[in-house]
Amino acid sequence: MNAVAILYLLVAVVTLACAYGVVVAPKLMHSALWLGATFVGMAALFVLLDAEFLAAAQILIYVGAITTMILFGIMLSDIRDLRAPGEGPWWRRLSRLVLSPRRGLLPLLASAGFALALWGIARHAPWPAEAPPPSPDVTGSIGQVLFTDYALPFEVASVLLLVALVGAVVLSMREGVENR
Amino acid sequence: MIPLSWVVTTSAILFGLGLYGALSLRNAVRILMCIELMLNSVNLNLVAFSRYLHPEQPRGLVLAIFIMTVAAAEAAVGLAIFLTIARNRTDIDVDNIRLLKG
Amino acid sequence: MVQLAWLVPLLPGLSALVLAFWGKRLARDGDWLGIGAVALAWLLSLGVLADVAWRGAEGSVGLEWARFAAAPGQAARSLALGFQVDALAAVMLVVVTSVSLAVHVFSVGYMEGDARYKRYYAMLSFFTFAMLGLVLADNLLLLFIFWELVGLASYALIGHYYERPDARYASMKAFLTTRVGDVAMFVGILLLYRHVGSFAFRDIFAAIEQGVIPAPSLALAAVLLFGGAVGKSAQLPLHVWLPDAMAGPTPVSALIHAATMVAAGVYLVARAYGIFAPAPQAMQVVAWIGGLTAIFAATLALVREDIKQVLAYSTVSQLGYMMMGLGLGAYTAGFFHLTTHAFFKALLFLASGSVIHALHHVQDMHRMGGLLRKMPVTGATWLVGAAALAGIPPFAGFWSKDEILLAAYRSATPALYWIGAAAAVLTAFYVTRATWLVFFGRPRDPHLFEHAHESPIVMTGPLVALAVPAALIGFWNSPLADHAFSHLVFFGEAHELEPSLTVTGLAVGGALVGVLVALAIYAWRVVSPAAVIRAAGPLYTLLKRKYYVDELYHWLFVQGTVALARLCAWFDQVVVDGLVNAVARFTQGLSEGSQLVDQHVIDGAVNLAASGTVAAGNQLRRAQVGYVQAYALTLFVSVVVGLIIFTMGG
Numbered sequence: 001m002n003a004v005a006i007l008y009l010l011v012a013v014v015t016l017a018c019a020y021g022v023v024v025a026p027k028l029m030h031s032a033l034w035l036g037a038t039f040v041g042m043a044a045l046f047v048l049l050d051a052e053f054l055a056a057a058q059i060l061i062y063v064g065a066i067t068t069m070i071l072f073g074i075m076l077s078d079i080r081d082l083r084a085p086g087e088g089p090w091w092r093r094l095s096r097l098v099l100s101p102r103r104g105l106l107p108l109l110a111s112a113g114f115a116l117a118l119w120g121i122a123r124h125a126p127w128p129a130e131a132p133p134p135s136p137d138v139t140g141s142i143g144q145v146l147f148t149d150y151a152l153p154f155e156v157a158s159v160l161l162l163v164a165l166v167g168a169v170v171l172s173m174r175e176g177v178e179n180r
Numbered sequence: 181m182i183p184l185s186w187v188v189t190t191s192a193i194l195f196g197l198g199l200y201g202a203l204s205l206r207n208a209v210r211i212l213m214c215i216e217l218m219l220n221s222v223n224l225n226l227v228a229f230s231r232y233l234h235p236e237q238p239r240g241l242v243l244a245i246f247i248m249t250v251a252a253a254e255a256a257v258g259l260a261i262f263l264t265i266a267r268n269r270t271d272i273d274v275d276n277i278r279l280l281k282g
Numbered sequence: 283m284v285q286l287a288w289l290v291p292l293l294p295g296l297s298a299l300v301l302a303f304w305g306k307r308l309a310r311d312g313d314w315l316g317i318g319a320v321a322l323a324w325l326l327s328l329g330v331l332a333d334v335a336w337r338g339a340e341g342s343v344g345l346e347w348a349r350f351a352a353a354p355g356q357a358a359r360s361l362a363l364g365f366q367v368d369a370l371a372a373v374m375l376v377v378v379t380s381v382s383l384a385v386h387v388f389s390v391g392y393m394e395g396d397a398r399y400k401r402y403y404a405m406l407s408f409f410t411f412a413m414l415g416l417v418l419a420d421n422l423l424l425l426f427i428f429w430e431l432v433g434l435a436s437y438a439l440i441g442h443y444y445e446r447p448d449a450r451y452a453s454m455k456a457f458l459t460t461r462v463g464d465v466a467m468f469v470g471i472l473l474l475y476r477h478v479g480s481f482a483f484r485d486i487f488a489a490i491e492q493g494v495i496p497a498p499s500l501a502l503a504a505v506l507l508f509g510g511a512v513g514k515s516a517q518l519p520l521h522v523w524l525p526d527a528m529a530g531p532t533p534v535s536a537l538i539h540a541a542t543m544v545a546a547g548v549y550l551v552a553r554a555y556g557i558f559a560p561a562p563q564a565m566q567v568v569a570w571i572g573g574l575t576a577i578f579a580a581t582l583a584l585v586r587e588d589i590k591q592v593l594a595y596s597t598v599s600q601l602g603y604m605m606m607g608l609g610l611g612a613y614t615a616g617f618f619h620l621t622t623h624a625f626f627k628a629l630l631f632l633a634s635g636s637v638i639h640a641l642h643h644v645q646d647m648h649r650m651g652g653l654l655r656k657m658p659v660t661g662a663t664w665l666v667g668a669a670a671l672a673g674i675p676p677f678a679g680f681w682s683k684d685e686i687l688l689a690a691y692r693s694a695t696p697a698l699y700w701i702g703a704a705a706a707v708l709t710a711f712y713v714t715r716a717t718w719l720v721f722f723g724r725p726r727d728p729h730l731f732e733h734a735h736e737s738p739i740v741m742t743g744p745l746v747a748l749a750v751p752a753a754l755i756g757f758w759n760s761p762l763a764d765h766a767f768s769h770l771v772f773f774g775e776a777h778e779l780e781p782s783l784t785v786t787g788l789a790v791g792g793a794l795v796g797v798l799v800a801l802a803i804y805a806w807r808v809v810s811p812a813a814v815i816r817a818a819g820p821l822y823t824l825l826k827r828k829y830y831v832d833e834l835y836h837w838l839f840v841q842g843t844v845a846l847a848r849l850c851a852w853f854d855q856v857v858v859d860g861l862v863n864a865v866a867r868f869t870q871g872l873s874e875g876s877q878l879v880d881q882h883v884i885d886g887a888v889n890l891a892a893s894g895t896v897a898a899g900n901q902l903r904r905a906q907v908g909y910v911q912a913y914a915l916t917l918f919v920s921v922v923v924g925l926i927i928f929t930m931g932g
Contacts (some may be wrong), residue, residue, distance in 0.1 A: 008182045014192045019194055019217055023201040028209060042220050045190070048182065050229045054241055059225075066216060066255045073259040074209060102200050106915060107203030114922065115196030122188035129234055131181045135235040142238050142245075150242050157249045164253030170232045171260035205912050211911075273602065274910045 008048050015041030029072055036067040053139040187228040194221035206273050208265070212258045219251045283329035284341035287367045290326050290375055291414035293319040294382075298407035305400035316403040317386045320410055324383045327519045328377035333520045334372040335770055342366035342420055359479050365693040366483075369616065369771045370693055374549055377543050377621055380751070382410045382629045384744035385537040388632050391741035392533050402442060406537070409435035413542050417549065421481040423549070429467075429510070432546060436538050440530040440645065452529040459523040460654055461511020470506025473499065474557070487556035497561070504564035506555050507550065515547025515601045517575045524598055524833055528590040532635030535590060540597050540631050541624040548604040552617050555773050557607070569609025571699045575602030578829070579675055580708035584715070585825045587632045588645045592716045599629055599705060603686055606698060612689030618759050619682035620673045621767075626670035626752035632745055633664040636737040637720060641730050647719040651728040656734045663745040668717045668753045671708040673793045681756030684789050691785045699785075703792055710796025718804045719731035729731075824925075 018041055021034035039062040046055035135141060146154055194217060197215045201214030230240025265277065283921045297312075297319035305312040333339045344364025366373075386406060393402055413433035419425035430919040433456075440784035441453030444881060477499060491493060495503070511517070516524035527539050538544070551558060558564050568901055575601050583595035600623050607616030638645055640657060654661035670677035673684070684705060690699035725731035738740070759783075802808040817823045827833070 002181070005182045005186075008186065011260070012186070016190065016193055016197070019197045022210075022213055022217060023197055028207060031213060034217065038217065039220070042224065045187075045224060046227055049187070049231050049239055050235075050246075051229050051231065052221075054227060054244055057245060058569075062216070062220070066194075066252060069255060069259060070213065072211065073263060076263075107200050108278075110203065110915060110918060111196040111200035114199060114918075115192045118192035118195070119189050122185045124194065125185070125188075127184040130265060131232045132235050134231070135199055135238070136249060138235075138238055138241070141236070142241050145239060145242050146245070147238065149239075150246075150269055153246060157246055160253050161249060164256050166183040168260035171257070172263050202916050204919070277910070 008045070011041055011044045011048065015045065029071075032067065032070050032074060036063055039067060050134045050138060053142055078138045082179060100143070184228060184232050187224060191221040191224045191228075194218075206275055208262050208274050209259075210281070211274065212255060212262075216251060216255065219247055223247055283326070283333040284339045284367050285343075285390050286326060286376070287341065287371075287418060288343055288365050289322045290330070290379065291411050291418060293323045293326075294407045294414065295411035298404050298411055298523075301400060301407060305404055308424065311400040311403065312391055313386075313399070313403050315887060316407045317383070317390075318814050319407060320379060320386050322384045323410070323414070324376075324379035327372070328381045329370040330367060331376045334367065334369050340366070340368050344420065354625075357728025361423065362421065362480075362482060363424045364420040364482070367418065370549075370552060371417050373771055374624040375414065375547075376912070377624045378410065378417060380411075381537055381541040381624055381748075382406075384628060384748050385533045388536075388635065388741050388744040389531075390534045390653060391738050393531060398442065402439075402531070405435055405438045406534070407805055408770075409439065409538060409543070413546070416546055420483060422474065422483070422486070422554070425553070426464075426468065426471060427778035429514070429546065429550075430464065432543050433457065433464070433514070434541055435574050436527070439534040440527045440580040442531055443529070446529065447824040448526075449529040452523075452526040453560070456523040456527045460513040463510045463520055465509075466506045467510025467513075470503045470509070472501045473506065473618070482554065483554065488556075490560055491921050500557065500561045501561040504554075504561045505567055507557065508564065508568055509553055511547030511550045511605070512571065514550070515544050515605065516545070516569050516598050517602060517605060517832070518578060520577065521575065521598050522835060525591055525594040525828075528588070528594050532631060532638055536628045536631030536635065540593065541628040544597060544601055545604070545624060545865055548608065548616065548620050549558050551605065551608045552613065552716065554591075554622075555613055558608070559611070560775065565609050565611065566611070568700060569606050569693075569695070572602045572607070572609055573701045575599065576606060576705040577701050577708070578602075580705040580712070581825055582828055583712040584708060585822065587647055589637065589650075589720060590631075590645055592647075592712060593627070593630055593634060596630075596709065596712065599709065600627065600671075602684065602706070603702065606702060607686035607689055608696075610686075610689045610693045612686060612696065612764055614759070614771055614776075615682065615685035615689050617771055618767055619679075619686055622670065622678035622752075625748055625755055626667045629656075629663060629667040629745065629748040629752045630671065632741075632748065633660050633667060635739050635743065636660040637664075638735055638791065639741070639860065640734045642733070644727075644730060645797060646822060647716060649730055650720045651723045651727075652721070652731060653727040653734060654721040656731070657736045659736060659742040660745060661741075664721065665750040666716065666749045666753050668713045670756075672708075672713050672797060673706055673789060674797075676753075678752050678754070678756035678762075680789070680793075681760050683864060684786055685759065685779070687789055688779050688782055688785045691782060692779055694718075696814075706789055707792040711800045712794040714797045714800035715804055718800065722805065744923045801848060820905040 015038055018034050022031050023035055025031040032106060039058060043055040043058040043063070046052075046058060047109040197213045198217030200222065202218065205211055205214065216238070226240040226244045229245075231237050234240070269276070271278050290360035294316070297316050301308075301312045301316060308315060310764065340362055341713055342363050347363045353432055368726040386403075389402065389406065396402060409432065412435055414426050416432055419428055434553075437453050437457045440456055441449050443449045452749050474486055477495045480489075488499065503573035513520045516817075524539055524544065528535055530539070558568065579595045581604060583592050583599065585591045586595065600619070603615045604619050605625070607619060625721065636657065637660060638652060640653075640660075642651065642728040644650070668678065673680045675681075678826065685700060687702050687706070690696070690702050694701070757763050757767055765778050768778055797854075803811055803814060824830070
């Protein structure tokens with residue numbers, strides 16, 4: 001146990017709490033804000049794991065773009081919020097959980113079981129005891145790898161983004177707009 | 181240094197939360213957010229393994245960058261689809277969208 | 283000053299940008315901006331040339347554009363872009379900016395009231411930018427980029443009057459024809475890059491000196507590069523576009539299709555001389571193509587009726603001279619002819635522009651005549667240019683042409699000397715013919731003559747300004763100036779050929795013969811032109827139809843393609859269709875037989891399968907609940923189960 005580990009523990013707990021907020025927040029808008037907080041927490045975890053470039057990318061892409069886009073999506077459309085999962089007193093919530101197998105119990109069992117299984121693996125797997133010393137120039141070597149071995153996937157990713165961009169525009173264009 | 185098992189555990193819990201949300205919630209936007217949570221937990225794993233196993237060759241980080249790209253594209257297209265649906269049916273309850281029913 | 287050379291292309295480039303986007307908001311559509319930028323660039327290039335000439339300064343700037351990771355077993359490669367200034371580039375800078383400045387100023391008068399005045403000036407500036415960039419480029423890649431930009435500007439300016447179909451077709455023809463050469467050039471560049479691993483001239487020359495490139499590859503690369511020059515400089519067999527390019531405005535013809543862009547091909551050969559010089563076969567190709575073009579185009583210029591066509595073929599012919607000089611190893615002479623030719627041919631074109639302007643766009647020389655009285659300044663400057671072109675001493679063309687002929691005379695192939703000398707006689711003849719028809723004799727169209735008037739000062743000013751170098755620049759490389767030009771621009775070591783009285787005497791004599799014969803026919807009417815035409819008979823028709831080259835290309839490439847298509851169609855209809863029909867008939871018979879089997883045996887089985895599928899589907903559709911999340915759950919559980927099986931099994 002050293003200072004970095006304790007710090008990691010604190011940030012991880014806060015991040016997970018925010019993620020819990022995403023799932024159970026009664027209002028859709030709150031849920032989206034919790035999501036943003038979770039992303040910031042993830043960025044902090046990345047920094048603790050010596051991935052500063054990824055932390056910056058996380059802030060830029062997830063917090064700056066995706067969360068903002070979701071917020072705008074919610075505000076700019078009349079997406080009506082549905083009955084939130086956290087509504088009502090605890091007993092009603094519990095009964096809902098148990099009584100609707102498709103919506104409550106099965107997902108709970110599946111996700112909890114999966115998380116527990118992963119946790120079990122994580123506890124017993126023969127992890128390396130000590131991390132090797134950090135690389136001196138992580139960002140530089142990311143660039144090196146990205147533009148040599150992964151040059152083709154990189155280009156494909158750019159095409160993917162372009163396709164997504166065009167697709168999003170086409171989808172959200174109102175019908176008959178081109179006739180005006 | 182942080183024990184690797186902690187990171188994997190964090191990631192497992194986060195994935196579990198996201199999975200539960202994605203399987204149980206009815207609002208499509210919430211489901212989208214939960215999918216983002218799951219993708220993020222995968223990223224956390226990739227970053228940790230990259231740091232602990234091969235810090236000199238950050239292929240894990242590159243993979244995480246590609247995941248971010250895909251997540252961004254997915255969020256954009258997903259939201260566009262939801263907006264179109266919301267325009268046509270006023271709500272985006274996934275239970276009411278049952279075009280796939282046999 | 284040399285350090286500031288990069289500003290020279292930048293100024294017109296910026297002005298082109300500003301004109302293109304904000305030209306309409308500027309006073310007078312911003313023509314003053316284009317003129318000012320070119321004037322500044324001209325002053326700068328004069329400074330650069332002075333620096334290079336007197337202080338021997340040379341300079342280069344560059345930046346690394348892209349670097350490639352080293353492939354296994356190879357050194358890392360990079361693409362560098364840069365400018366370099368040496369004597370060659372400095373002289374060319376001054377030539378380009380001088381002519382460009384004159385044309386910019388002249389166009390104020392010539393293009394006045396044009397509907398696309400702004401576009402015209404923007405493209406003119408853009409062309410100047412691209413041409414200057416081409417001159418300064420220190421590597422083949424950058425040169426090629428500017429080379430194409432120059433072609434683009436030329437395309438846009440030839441098609442300036444795009445309402446007229448002939449201008450449209452001419453611009454397309456120019457673009458496509460030069461493209462043929464450019465493809466060869468690009469292949470040549472890549473071939474060099476494959477062997478050297480760099481586009482920079484310096485690296486390529488160094489590699490050639492070390493013998494890195496095998497001789498056949500080097501010769502091939504040189505010939506391919508020369509292919510680009512053939513296209514741009516309108517040499518045989520790609521000369522067909524230049525006469526048609528006269529459909530553009532006359533100042534454009536002066537700038538692009540006489541003085542600068544068409545000289546880019548010659549400049550390329552001079553710039554890449556380190557590639558050509560060690561490849562004697564390639565040099566032979568250059569020399570012969572140049573010589574043949576010189577005589578070929580000169581004969582065509584004899585019979586043109588359109589004043590601009592005469593000048594266009596004359597340009598092709600003079601470019602041939604330059605190529606011949608370079609190909610014979612007379613590096614200095616070839617480039618010196620480029621320099622002098624740029625001035626006097628730009629002068630001739632602008633003077634013809636002045637005439638055309640005065641006659642309201644009449645270009646047929648048989649409707650002109652006696653204009654010297656009406657347009658004294660234009661006429662006088664034209665006479666200077668004509669004398670320079672004909673090679674009358676002491677005008678510019680005499681000195682430079684003499685050098686080339688001298689080099690040919692002293693070379694191993696005297697045949698080229700006789701070709702060049704013959705072309706010189708023809709040159710003197712056709713330029714005298716044009717001069718007489720336009721400026722002397724009696725007016726052949728009184729109505730036009732009545733309305734003709736001298737052009738305004740903004741047009742005559744550039745004419746006078748160009749007449750000075752057209753008359754005097756030849757002395758730069760004359761014994762009177764101690765062959766200063768030869769000591770400035772040279773390849774390897776500066777040397778002068780021993781002068782030969784025979785060559786000079788024959789050249790001057792030939793020029794005089796050409797002039798006198800033309801005067802005899804057109805001025806003194808010793809024999810009438812019609813009689814000469816009758817005597818020439820089929821030869822005249824041959825020249826008139828430009829040796830049927832256009833028809834040949836039309837027949838070969840256009841009709842050839844059509845004929846090929848017809849052949850394919852015939853093959854398709856008779857052979858392929860026949861086969862297909864036979865197969866079809868066979869299949870039909872077969873199918874009629876199998877139909878019987880089908881209806882009774884197969885159908886039964888198929889129907890059985892279909893109804894079975896329907897029944898199974900009806901059962902299975904119950905699993906399709908339609909809830910997205912149910913599918914997601916199933917998917918997830920399946921993945922987990924699959925993973926477990928996979929890990930257990932592995």
